[in-house]
Amino acid sequence: MARPTPLSGFPEWLTDGRVVEQYVLDTLRRTFELHGFAGIETRAVEPLDQLLRKGETSKEVYVLRRLQEDADGEPAVDRSEKQLGLHFDLTVPFARYVLENAGRLAFPFKRYQIQKVWRGERPQDGRFREFVQADIDVVGAGELPYHYEVELPLAMAEALGALRDVGVPEVRILVNNRKVAEGFYRGLGLDDVEGVLRQVDKLDKIGPDAVAELLRAEQGATPEQAKGCLELAAISGEDVAVVERVRALAASYDAVTELLETGLGELAALIEAAARRAPGVVVADLKIARGLDYYTGSVYETVLVGHEQLGSICSGGRYDTLASDGKNTYPGVGLSIGVSRLVSRLLSAGLVTATRGVPTAVLVAVTDEAHRDRSDAVAAALRARGVPADVAPTAAKFGKQIKFADRRGIPFVWFPGQAEEDGTVGPDQVKDIRSGDQVDADAASWAPPAEDLFPRVVPAAAE
Amino acid sequence: MARPTPLSGFPEWLTDGRVVEQYVLDTLRRTFELHGFAGIETRAVEPLDQLLRKGETSKEVYVLRRLQEDADGEPAVDRSEKQLGLHFDLTVPFARYVLENAGRLAFPFKRYQIQKVWRGERPQDGRFREFVQADIDVVGAGELPYHYEVELPLAMAEALGALRDVGVPEVRILVNNRKVAEGFYRGLGLDDVEGVLRQVDKLDKIGPDAVAELLRAEQGATPEQAKGCLELAAISGEDVAVVERVRALAASYDAVTELLETGLGELAALIEAAARRAPGVVVADLKIARGLDYYTGSVYETVLVGHEQLGSICSGGRYDTLASDGKNTYPGVGLSIGVSRLVSRLLSAGLVTATRGVPTAVLVAVTDEAHRDRSDAVAAALRARGVPADVAPTAAKFGKQIKFADRRGIPFVWFPGQAEEDGTVGPDQVKDIRSGDQVDADAASWAPPAEDLFPRVVPAAAE
16 A cells, blocks of 8 residues: 555644644533533434535535445435435534434523534535534524523633633634614615625625625615615624614614614623623624524624634524424524634644643653563553553663653653662652653652643643 | 434434443543553545455445536546545554554554444444444554553453443453464464354354364365364463463364464463453453454454343454555554444443433522523533533523423522512522522532532443
8 A cells, every 4th residue: 555645625633633622622512511511413424305405505415325235236326215415514413313302302402512524525625525513502492582692602702712721812703683684674675685695795705895786786776775785784893882883874774673673682682791791702793694594693603813814613693493393493593613624723823732642641661571560560550540651662771762752742751660689679760851850759659740641732832 | 394213323312321422432532541542533534445455344335425526517436536435444544544644653653543433234234334433553663562462452451441330341351362273273284274264253153063064165174173173262261271271282183383382472471461450351262263354463352241142342453464555564453442332232221321411510590581690690600610500591480490400300400599678689599409408509619519510420220
């Protein structure tokens, strides 16, 4: 086998990168659990017809085929079962899970889900084709109180904020409310709300003049209406004054509607609670549209401050119909972090690093192969007390064994006591190979400093 | 969307089952890390030609196709890239990872890997088509000392043993050595070692008489040679006396070879070390053959005591060529746990259970919606001190809020202090809804007993 090369779009890390990724995942999981979200995992596949219900995503699906389908004498498409595809997000599988288990779940049901997803992008497009998402959602049966639209982004802000001290940049959660946009557009006399949102969503890419032109050409807006849409999209701010600015703008266009007022009330509640509970994190940004048409209330996007060109690393919103089985409807609100995109940026921009790529805190040296069992016993004693320990692969010269540790970033090397001429065995010693300090030690009681026990994730500059 | 039904072969758990699975995964990971194994993850896909190098597994592969391959105007098989399939184990991807990153890894390289794998089984066969494996392997560059063949199964025994106190049955690791079998067969005059192993591997299924017949019919063995093979396969035992029995058997057939002696020396070293370091766990069983032809030294299978009919839940062995790029060869030794099979049995046999299915330890009640912020503040104070807390979804009657907690197994309900007639606010109270005890409490200092802080996994009988 010739040396293989990476597959474009399928990121993999060396062990130190994996330490960073695992730390991010563990931190998110811990925060989600502190907030009462229960963990679930769903299978990687869904029936293809379910994956294709949202037409716009159909181009991104990987379809599965059993290699031996034909060899088994079955038709190419196995009639005994629907065609299967890999899930491209965690929302479609969650909606299916809720319906499948509705009778056994307690609602409102809060869950987190951290899994890989796949998108069948063209390899030459350079996009991620496999990546990890971390989602939190709450779903109700029939109804879901508004306050969850405040709670969910704040829980996510806390999860991302818990990564600050290892060097992850500050995050800014940009929020908007579909009812505000829809109420305002309708007040202006624009009834193709989806169409207007779709054009406004292009603002960052093509600029206001081109959007105005599209609104006129494709949505049939008057210059006045297009101007109103752009003025709304230009409003942003951290405090509740934003709501007054929208209200004043709507009044100036005589476009105040009941729906607008409902939306502004919700937006104000979110901004106020966020300003109190997580100052500076949440910003109202009236141009946030979110492409997906199932959002019905709050919508969220999240940028890393200083890395805005990376785009949104965590998005979501409120949907009145996460799932429906015809009889019951399940409204939900949730957000999804693109963990791979985040970790990839942390590593490639050199923001965050791991103190080492192996868990081992202590390498136990081997004096000679006949006494390997002494070294094994030391390692076992350390492990029993929670200290990650490894034993040297061979009884090479101690200098070579120390080099083995050094190459892996293992901070301590342990030397089992040597037999003296009088037949007694000297004390064990442990060496901090960074400082060179070497002291007598007993495997039944010695422990490394807490900061050396496991690899830590730290701001790269601190290394 | 009608209520969906489960897909055969794709197991999913409710939240309490997931708590059990997560506990198993966390425990394995912790033990692996204490032993110095570094965590890696590989992508879910490999080029199909790599997956098919072992002919015997080809029937089990899921091949991927991008749904829009044709629509893009590309040929059905994209010439710019090899066809991709989902990995069916973690050994093939690990071998590829080692070759791809050989220049950046430090050897011997010890890694653990916990991921889903997929096998394209016929749906009607009822086998798992998606399941989690947890692998540990050590791989050397050019050479790998024998002592790792002792260390790896003992590390795995420790990982599985760490699950004993939550109700996982005792495990028994059955070991053999390919050199013993090969040396003995060659000493008997049987040179088609693979063929003989393949027949002996059928012992449990078809019995000794049928195996003897196959050895005669297919491997051209004399009745005497077949008898020798069956006598070897019948030997098993926990101590090193097993080695003497094999040696005596070989002598009685005049079948002692140098290879046999090497294998017996290795087997003795494994048995002795295991008896010292993990008494009662490792048993020599000379009929263990392992179908895969790349094993060259020790081979391992693992049964749950009392659940032997489940088959091996953890298998592996030594392979002199885990990977090779033509220039360098990478020998390895490793074992793989079938986690889904284990967890599925633990749950279905009612051996293990979770104390609750949600992380929440405390539900903070809401007196009325106007004072929800008080409840949010209590929850935030508890979370800041590491106590998982949730806030009631609505300001329903307290009885209903307590029922909300009870239904989820949340042990404590917190009542924010009520405003008194004189305008002061009374103290908060917390109620243990199992005992009914209710006491004054301060969110800045109160904590639940340690055993109630997070859901625990316990033997089912203890519930």
